[in-house]
Structure formats: C-alpha cells, structure tokens
Amino acid sequence: MSKLKVGLIFGGRSGEHEVSLRSARAVIQALDLSKYEVVPIAITKEGEWLPPAASLALLPDAPALAPFVNCAPEVDGDAVAIIGDPSRRGLAHLGDRLHMEPLDVVFPVLHGTYGEDGTIQGLLEMAGLPYVGCGVLASACGMDKVIMKALFRDAGLPICRHLWFFRAEWERAPTEVIARVEGEIGYPCFVKPANLGSSVGVNRAVDPLALERAVAEAALYDRKIIVEEALRVREIECAVLGNDETEASVPGEYIVHDQRAGFLDYTEKYGQTGHVEFVAPAPIPEPMAREVQQMAQRAFRAIDGAGLARVDFFLRRDTGQLLINEINTMPGLTEVSGYPKMWAASGLPFPRLLDRLIELAFERHRERARNRTSL
Template sequence: LGSLRTEVDLVFPLLHGPFGEDGTIQGLLELAGIPYIGGGVAASAVGMDKEIMKALFKQYGLPVGDYLVYRRHEWSSRPEQITATIEDRLGYPCFTKPANLGSSVGISKVHNRAELREAFKLALTYDRKVMVEAFLDGQEVECAVLGNDQPEASLPGEIVPGAEFYDYEDKYVKNDSERIIPARLSPEQTAEVQTLAIKSFKAIDCAGMGRVDFFVLKSGQVIVNEINTIPGFTEISMYPKLWAASGVPYPELIMRLAELALERERERHRG
C-alpha cells in the first residue's frame, strides 16, 4: 500500500456490485491514504444492502414502497408460510432481488407461486438475503446528486423500459429503453423528486455522487426506490446525461467530482 500511495493521486472507483461498491475498495483506499471519488465506507455499505438502506430511509421519513426480506435459512425452512405472507401482504406481481447486488442482476418479476419459487432460487445464488418488493405502477424516474455536505440535484429523467422491467440486458446490452430528460413531471413533482433525492443522499451520508431512483405513481405520489452510490458512466448511462441536461457537461462533471473528493480528503484530515 505504501508504494501504491506514491503513484496514485486520486482514484475513481467505477466498480459495481460487491467489493467495488459496498465499501470494500473504499476501505482499502482509506487505509492507503488515497483520495477517491464517491461515497465513503459506511455510505457505500448501506447503499449496497437494500434492506438496511430502506430501513434507514424509513427512519428518516422518506416514502418507500412495501417490502419484505428473507434469509436463506428462512426460505429453506418455511417456503409455504413465506409464500402465503408475500401473497397476503404484497400480492402479484411483485419483484424479488438479491439484497446486496446492483445493475438489476438477479431480479425477477413474479406473477405466481411457481415463478416465486424460481425467483427465490435465482436470487439466492447471489446473496443470502432476498428482498421482495410490491409492484408499483408508475413512471420510473431517476435524479442525479452531486456534492458533499451541500449536494445539488439534477433535472429528473425518466426511464421507459424496453422489456417488462428495466433489467441488466436493458441497461447494458440491448439499450432498448427510452430515456426522457427532463422527466414528464409537473413542476411540483420535479421539485419533490429533487428534494427527496438530496434527503436520500444525506440519509446515508453519501459524498461526491449518487443517483436516486424513484417511482412516481399514477396518483402523483413519489416513492423512493433506492440510491446508487456509484452510478453508471457509460455512453448510455443516466447520471452524466442528467447533469449534461442540467448545464454540467461531462468534462466539468469529472472535474467537479475530483474536486469534491479532494475536498472530502482535506476535511477528513481536519478531524
């Protein structure tokens, strides 16, 4: 680590999923004394574990959809009881996903008991915890956040999935989804999304960057789905597109992220 420190001024950890987005690499960089872009160890860990993230959001009074979480041993020992609980509380369709993963890997949209069994089997290949979420019928909206202790929110954008839902293939391979910036929201809804994005960012004590995903229901209610502490930076990713539409072009965005990382490093050494 000592020799690495002399060669690296700043790290931009564009790594998704376990070890890259869960606080592991962030902890390594802090041990090495190397500044890095994005959330710290705690924010990254909370942002990766959807159960803890949603519990924290609820504690901060943020609106979240209904959900249930089960461990591997629980599903193995009482699948029929869990199935009945899911059907009674959430109904079909619902979504299952690994609690600690990203990029929509391992997610299933479930319509019946047979699909639920297969969905749990899939999710449990990735994680010991499975989150089951109620289906929310509405617009899928994303908002980018930039900053440290005084973050700013971008214009919201909207995802219209090309498949039944916005899955890994749609995000990274097929690119069949339609991206609409700004999102088709009222001025009041836009302001609410931006406010909730900043509150979500602050709730997990995030830093640098984050993308907050929402559902805007047909009733007009805005629901916080999750925060991504390392949003995508591919040519089709929403985070840079949202900031470009908000007046922050890509080169300026990268420079601001670097400045925010160095600012946080100075703050950390101040104690």
C-alpha cells in the same frame, strides 16, 4: 503544472463486472488529458488485480484507449495491489522488489459487490488515499436495500411495501416464506438480491411457482433477499453531486416504447434493445421535478453520502405519489447511463462532471484529515 495521477479501478468480483468495464472506458475517454494521467487498474471476476497494461487490455476498444492512459513498461508485468498502509500511498507493483507508483487520487469505478459496498472504500481509507465517491458507511448502506430502506423510512421518505428474508430461511422453510410474501405483499411482486444493482438477479413473480424461481435466482447472488410490491409506475431518476453541500440534477425518466419490454431488467438497461429510452429532463411538471430533487438530496443525506449518487423513484400511475426506490452510490457512467445524461441536461458535461468529482474527492479527504486519530 504537473498532471494529477488518477488510479482508475474497474471490473471487480460482481455481477456488474461488464457494466464497470463500460463505465471505465467512458471515464477514460472523457477525462481531460491536460489535467490527468490515468493509471488503469483492473480487478478480474476472480479478484486478481492486474497491472496497467493487462488492465487496459480488459477494456472494450482497448487499442483506441491506449493514448489516454499510463502503462509504464518498466514496472508493468508484476502483480499489483493497493496496500492498506498510509506510508506507502499508491499502487504497489509486487515483483522481485516492491515498487510504489504514487497515486494522487483513486476513482473506483466499481459497481456492486466488492466495490460499491464499502469494501474497496475501507481499503482506500486505510491507505490514506483520496478517492471519488461515498465512504464506507454510505457505500455499505446504499448497497444493502434492506438497510437503505430503513434509513429512508427513518428520514420520513416514502417507500413501497417490502419484506426481506435470509437465503437460509428460504432453504429451511420455503412454504412459510411464500405464505408470508402472499400475506404481506401479494402478487405480482418483485424479487431482488438485497446487495446488487443493474437489475441483476431481479425477477417479477405472479404466482407461487414464479416466486420460487425468482427467489432461487436472487439467492445465487446474495444471502439476503428482498421482495417488493409491484406497482404501475413511471421510473424517474435524479443525480446528486456534492459532499456536505449538495446539488441535484434535472430528473430523468426511462420511457418505455414497447410494452413487451416488461420491467427494466439488465438487458433493457444496457442491451440497447430500442424498447426503452432514457430522457432528461423528465416530462413531469416543474413542482414535481423540484420535489424529486429535494427528496433525492434528503436520501443522499440519510445515508451520509459523498461525491455522487443516483436516486431512483417510482411515480405511481394510479395515485401520482412519488416513492423512493433506491440509491446508487456509484451509478453507471457508461454511454447509455442516466447519471451523466442528467448532468449534461443540467448544463454540466461529462468532462466537467469528472473534474468536479475529483475535486470533491480531495475536499472530503481534507475534511477527514481534520479528525483526531489519537488523544
């Protein structure tokens, strides 16, 4: 049986570029070489698409990964792109003449803007290529924390108090925005870009000066800023897998070993500081674990998710109430990421998880192919 050719897209124009590189490396190492032929496709921070050999060189430990991927020298060295034309399905090598490298499925291991927000998904839909993960709508809604929370609220899911505003509003009338935050949310609070992940651009504000600094940083990453109440919580996560029919993993939890770590920022999540540890299963009662799983699947359905997502929860220390914080439609797949760890703890090791994600990509593609596109 011939191998499936998997176009692995990573990097991207995002504050989560480096996380994507680490996720791509982990995926390459875990894919079953007897089933798949991997074509690496990197997108630089500036948005340039790199041919396979140059893409591989961008990854950590690139020489060790070389046996796992296809970097055909006869077509390498040209600029590449995926063209939104279903008659040219695959990776286009744009040299002196157009050369198409067929792809069976695309795995967009892209986190954050221009990857997890529906943009690359729209291109792949136009190209008629099966791809891993959520579609255009779910990706866009899952990236925008404001829209996401509105959908959760409409689905009857509990969320924390929050407000949002445009960067232009802040630049025009910062005093009014501060007064609104103080009146509706209060201190302490968390300030976040509405469209980003991995805790990039997130800060805790305890007074007006800290709020100004936090908004200024968040505004570097997005035109829309969200402010949420700061609660004393445990941070619980749950992994969802499936399309129309879903299953949820055992929940996991970030355990803080050093209270000086503060909140789980980018460094704490990916810097391996030793201050925090992700454990799965989470040390919570079985009835609560089932509630987390049910709520995670409801959140997935609320955004019309497909393939995979990680749903993050707050467990209030004062009341014991579960709140949904957010959903991540292309969660980190690195060696320290919660999504693969929760499935491993549920009896589904990473290589088999990747098999299932690729199966779900084809399943969703077949289902969409049933739709009429003309009268």
